Amino acid sequence: MNNSLKAEVLVEALPYICKFQDHRIVIKYGGHAMVNKEAKNWIAQDIVLLRFVGINPVVVHGGGPEIDAAMRKMGKEPEFIHGLRVTDEETMEIVKMILVGKINGDIVSKLGKYGGKAIGLSGKSGYLIKAKKKKGYIIKDNKKIEIDLGKVGDVEEINTELIDILLEKKYIPVISPIGIDDKGDIFNLNADMVAGDIAAAIGAKKLIMITDVDGIMKNIEDPSTLFKKLTISEAEELIKEGMISGGMIPKVEACINALKKGVESVHIINGKIPHSILLEIFTEEGIGTMIVKD
Numbered sequence: 001m002n003n004s005l006k007a008e009v010l011v012e013a014l015p016y017i018c019k020f021q022d023h024r025i026v027i028k029y030g031g032h033a034m035v036n037k038e039a040k041n042w043i044a045q046d047i048v049l050l051r052f053v054g055i056n057p058v059v060v061h062g063g064g065p066e067i068d069a070a071m072r073k074m075g076k077e078p079e080f081i082h083g084l085r086v087t088d089e090e091t092m093e094i095v096k097m098i099l100v101g102k103i104n105g106d107i108v109s110k111l112g113k114y115g116g117k118a119i120g121l122s123g124k125s126g127y128l129i130k131a132k133k134k135k136g137y138i139i140k141d142n143k144k145i146e147i148d149l150g151k152v153g154d155v156e157e158i159n160t161e162l163i164d165i166l167l168e169k170k171y172i173p174v175i176s177p178i179g180i181d182d183k184g185d186i187f188n189l190n191a192d193m194v195a196g197d198i199a200a201a202i203g204a205k206k207l208i209m210i211t212d213v214d215g216i217m218k219n220i221e222d223p224s225t226l227f228k229k230l231t232i233s234e235a236e237e238l239i240k241e242g243m244i245s246g247g248m249i250p251k252v253e254a255c256i257n258a259l260k261k262g263v264e265s266v267h268i269i270n271g272k273i274p275h276s277i278l279l280e281i282f283t284e285e286g287i288g289t290m291i292v293k294d
Contacts, residue, residue, distance in 0.1 A: 131179025153187025
């Protein structure tokens with residue numbers, strides 16, 4: 001890239017840096033970008049750069065594929081019902097080990113490598129995420145039958161105090177999606193929903209969902225069918241029509257939930273694209289799909 005082109009890139013970023021300075025942005029970190037070495041580097045660089053231009057990033061991470069791999073190593077086959085991991089006591093120990101013990105620490109270390117001051121947290125830290133046991137259902141003979149998912153929870157309340165203190169001191173909070181109830185019981189939570197609820201609770205300007213696809217598309221095989229911008233009602237209609245399906249449904253539902261609770265815009269982007277976070281926030285074109293209120 002020649003010098004004048006470099007200057008143009010910086011000038012294009014300037015109004016967006018001004019617009020989002022001192023604002024909070026929640027980044028849901030998942031998919032391929034969590035396991036690919038190069039992707040881990042550029043995601044970490046993007047997050048640290050946000051912090052140094054005066055934006056306050058908060059990271060919420062998943063870890064499904066690594067949990068699956070660890071379970072199989074220990075002789076347990078992962079079981080899912082409607083996309084929710086059935087979580088018995090033994091599985092919960094594996095979830096904690098991978099999310100809190102491994103992935104969270106890896107992200108904190110990587111952010112530190114590029115100069116970021118990151119602090120690893122889980123929902124247990126200072127009762128950050130108060131949770132309750134989730135009721136699971138299956139449909140049998142057109143009847144809704146309640147089933148026990150084990151230690152799977154729903155977010156009941158976000159205690160923002162710890163996040164507020166860390167952001168004030170210029171730290172980057174990195175949060176594992178594990179919740180706790182009043183009795184001290186621990187629950188496995190959906191990371192997308194946690195990210196949306198945290199974004200709403202802390203008054204985030206944006207929620208960015210890092211995934212393995214370019215965004216929401218009419219045809220998943222054809223990137224040219226990408227929806228650049230959708231409203232809540234348009235996204236809900238695409239779910240009804242079956243155009244949004246599978247694992248993208250809970251992700252989009254988490255996005256809609258966050259918007260309804262006050263987040264200004266939500267972005268679904270592909271973590272396999274180098275510096276996708278910067279491209280989404282600091283360029284006119286952006287990448288991925290943006291969802292906004294009607």
